[in-house]
Amino acid sequence: MDMSGNDTNVGPPKPSEDAVDYRVATLSNNVTNASIEMITSANRMVKSSSCSSSAPMVDSFCPSVWEQQSLGYCDTSVRNGALLNALPHSLTHFPTDPAFIERAARFSCFSNGGSFSEMVNPLTILDPLNPRNRAVGPVVGPNEVFLGNGSNPLKDEKNGVDLGGNQSDGAEFSRSGEREVSNGNGWKKRKRIEKKNENNEAQQTCVETTEIRRNPRGKNGNLEPQGSDPPKEDYIHVRARRGQATNSHSLAERIRREKISERMKLLQDLVPGCSKQVTGKAVMLDEIINYVQSLQRQVEFLSMKLATVNPRMDFNIEGLIAKDILQPRTGLSSSIPFPNDMTMLFPPFQPTVNVGGGFRQPSSQHMQAPSTAWEDEFHNVFRNGFNSSSPPNNSQDLSVTLPGHMKDEI
């Protein structure tokens, strides 16, 4: 069997390969066709349904074959089984059981029309989905969230293992959907990753999941227009978990909540005062607000000090930077209590400055609210801050009244 004469042999008598080749060609053009998904899913399915030893072979086989544009081999070999000897060496591991061949043949015939009706018929599982999909499609349409509209049949058909995989995929989606927002390729990649995960976990029922996953995409829009849509808009692909409502609003809510909790965790690490156990959302927000307020006040205080300290000096920029970067202030990270007497503050505001008058950084001061013995504005300001009263007023009080206070003293 000659492999070099591939094109001439394959071309006329087997139109399916043409269609397949066309899709192979468009694969590199980044067109998100469902049929491409079909082919990849066919690969995966082939991989999963066959014996494990052949799985890596199939994977390595198919892309290499596609690159050579000789997909006909795959088909013909699958169908006949007689060409196995003539095929490239990697194919010798190709399984020959008739069930597998039948399945692969069935999937290869999908590439003919690429229409979903063809897809649906052999897999009757999809039928109950279709009305649901259609009903959902226009509702969700321009919006971001894809329903896990396969979730209900999923409940019926699958074991918990598969759904366990789906859960992680769902979480992965919600996160990855955010990052790969306007990338049609990214969407494809996501789907493939998801399919791989599935196949690792539940080999038997992967067929249905891939088909189901593909359906909402198809039902929400046509094949061709969707090729151009994903790059412009962003779709967040979510899967409804088992036992949860599949209403679009509840899904959106869930996504939102997950995002928010993720970010709150990040903020927990940033804000020094947050212990991990204590947190509810409101408590966390309180802490965050206090911390931001205290940081802002620190900046104001420092700028005040800078204003009074350096009326005459010119800064040597390069020299200062060389020193600056190498010396993060240790006082910032430790919780140093404020000095008790206000008199320490007064010298900085005089022209003859003794800045190092024992002033320590008000870092994490909000943690030590009851222990400070500040008088006057600072006392009130920080205490009010701990009770999270209106912050802007406090900061302005600080800036306005303190010079006034200094005026009295001086």
Place this chain on the structure above:
Amino acid sequence: MTDHKNHQIPTAKPSSIKTRFAIKFLRAMNKLNNKNKNNKNTMSEKHKRFLAIRAAAHASMASAVGPRRAWSRAVLRKIPNQQKQLHYSLMNKQRTRRRNIRRNRILLITRGNPNRENYDHEENEDEDEEEEDLRELVPGGKEMDFCRLLNETAHYIKCLRTQVQVMTNILHHSSPSNILYK
């Protein structure tokens, strides 16, 4: 000073936010100092100087961050520096328009109030106040949805921290007596 280099102090990258902020801030300070050569040292002068320095701190921080962040853009918008404003607005028009379209869509779904009431009753009232507080604190926080607000808050906290660090270092180095500092 060379001893400090051998300690385990993280060295900043030459183009980190820290260095950028430090450079800009110091330049601003120099400008202010040069302008204010006549030292009256009255309280009003000091107050003005304080305000100017504070504004310079915020502005240099925001410009060190650049227009990448919503809060920095909000701060930059407030600066009466038209060139900068124009520059940034031109750069970001396309990006922000697309982003706003996307964001509005997400907002349509996730922020519809009647839906929220269906699902979290208790949480809403407590958190709304704090959410509003946070929005007031973080510049530009009023037009963001909550997730984005949290993102911006995280970045804002980081930048505020570096700001405080740099300013304390400046103070430390420019003060004549370093006795009580470590």
